[in-house]
């Protein structure tokens with residue numbers, strides 16, 4: 183697959199769901215000069231914890247250092263390193279596009295990626311696509327020729343593939 | 356006002372703060388009151404905990420550090436919100452960089468006022484996030500015991516550090532019914548993300564032993580972690596067992612006795628030639644609780660180029676942060692060294708012969724000892740001489756603190772430390788003004804020990820007001836003011852690297868009048884400008900035990916600290932004392 187950027191690596195941190203934890207994480211990255219490419223956060227099924235998925239640019243610091251420094255935060259319980267080969271990686275893109283003449287072209291881009299049409303009015307199309315990050319990158323390129331009203335991506339989340347054990351730093355006994 | 360007593364089960368938040376500190380075994384709080392923390396100062400009257408009222412909150416922080424350095428127990432300081440919290444920031448940063456166990460309690464504006472730019476509101480947890488090991492904003496009175504218990508646990512376990520607890524006024528206000536709860540004190544800790552314990556990994560120990568046995572030119576590069584782990588005893592055992600030379604960093608002076616034949620002294624920018632060079636030529640560097648600070652390594656790529664590295668540290672993030680080790684061991688230095696020694700002893704293992712290595716080292720020691728030249732008749736004093744004279748006239752277990760600058764380096768170089776926890780200084784942050792409050796904290800912890808602060812004239816002017824605290828609270832520390840009329844360390848750089856263009860570094864000898872100033876603060880004070888008066892005045896100072904003493908030692912401005920490695924330069928290029936330069 184083209185478009186895989188080896189400089190970007192994903193880590194998923196299980197953190198205590200407490201006030202200020204996200205600030206602690208982002209402060210740490212800023213102060214140590216680690217570049218965040220994307221960051222997503224949401225509570226886990228156990229509301230005492232959240233998961234923060236960070237795509238970090240490892241040209242700015244070795245992944246090992248990033249993980250170790252992050253793990254030093256008292257509220258960080260566990261960190262998984264999710265390299266491309268080991269993980270399912272997904273991102274969501276939502277866009278609203280003016281479609282005058284090129285609606286069929288846009289529809290084929292959406293259906294190619296099993297996207298969803300959210301609203302289909304005569305002159306505008308709203309849709310979402312969920313795919314792996316390099317497909318989303320490619321889609322963004324393809325959308326450049328369209329008259330975009332708004333376009334957003336969610337940032338990456340990831341999970342280890344079935345049968346794959348990923349490196350894990352954990353405070354769990 | 357509440358009518359409840361602290362002994363009753365129902366308790367208010369302010370009482371809970373004090374009672375929690377009692378539960379943690381706190382003996383001394385260094386603090387300063389003000390609006391937001393006022394409620395907590397009320398039950399303070401009824402506690403056996405001693406409170407030392409400082410003259411500036413930075414002083415409270417450094418005193419707590421001095422207390423912690425001297426005892427290994429967490430130092431505690433307590434201040435109000437806003438400007439008081441920002442005043443204590445320097446001390447928190449200092450404690451963070453030097454891994455000093457400390458708990459700092461700050462008042463905060465009432466909960467409903469947070470975020471409104473209320474009077475004396477600052478975002479204390481935000482400001483201190485990157486300079487504390489952890490911090491808390493308490494939002495419920497009944498969380499106070501749990502959070503204070505956690506704060507002490509975090510501050511003192513693993514790699515120690517400062518923990519701040521920010522407490523809004525409303526939840527300690529005695530007249531707030533929501534700030535009352537049934538007293539409890541947790542006996543467990545529930546911190547799912549915090550596990551500072553490391554088990555000894557036998558395989559790693561075996562590998563370390565193997566590397567140690569093979570090495571022909573080993574050096575133990577000992578840092579502050581050895582002191583934090585209280586591992587001086589086993590360090591001595593290991594060094595003697597393996598005939599391994601030891602260097603002690605600025606944070607580890609005293610961890611290994613300077614008078615021991617295996618001791619090479621301090622490495623780094625102003626370390627001695629032999630310590631620096633032994634590291635450069637070593638084939639095995641055993642980094643023990645040290646962190647490859649840039650003041651030690653100089654140019655990293657040129658640091659110890661022939662050495663394999665075994666790095667033992669309780670903080671795994673130190674492994675490979677600066678230098679990739681051949682073997683990284685995460686653990687407490689005491690546990691790890693004990694395991695290494697046990698393995699060597701039980702195997703009756705034999706080390707490689709280090710005779711040639713020791714001979715080479717002895718050669719450097721003979722050629723490049725730490726030296727200075729005595730001043731000429733009629734000249735002011737040499738700081739090195741003053742420091743040597745104090746050292747020689749004090750008990751061996753005297754605690755020495757230092758400010759930051761030339762005098763700090765001379766103190767580290769020319770005081771011979773034979774006991775752990777006798778040297779207290781600001782290494783990581785390099786905080787001018789550290790020595791006087793740190794000395795007061797140490798003396799408050801250990802009133803029977805003699806405590807000397809070696810201070811600079813620049814440093815003195817930053818925190819001297821704490822001598823009032825010392826006088827009033829009867830904490831008789833002694834201050835050797837190395838008065839060279841300059842911000843000497845900066846002057847040295849300007850002399851060497853800025854063509855002797857002295858920009859904004861001159862203070863002068865006479866203003867302030869240090870003797871009068873000190874006397875006005877309740878101290879005994881002397882001025883010494885002749886070699887012949889040095890010893891007798893020190894003896895006089897040592898005989899005074901009812902108040903602090905300050906000696907204004909008039910020292911030469913031109914004296915420089917040698918050896919020196921230029922910042923960022925390779926450690927192969929040591930600039931030695933001019934009298935040794937030709938031989939180089």
Ligand SMILES: Cc1ncc(C[n+]2csc(CCOP(=O)(O)OP(=O)(O)O)c2C)c(N)n1
Pocket residue numbers: 758759760761762763785786787810811812813814815837839841842843844845
């Ligand atoms: C708070 C603070 N400000 C500035 C510095 C930079 N600095 C390092 S050493 C030094 C000079 C210290 O002067 P003095 O206390 O007289 O000691 P000396 O070097 O003369 O022995 C200065 C300004 C510092 N380390 N800390």
Ligand SMILES: [Mg+2]
Pocket residue numbers: 760811812813837838839840841842843
């Ligand atoms: Mg000076």
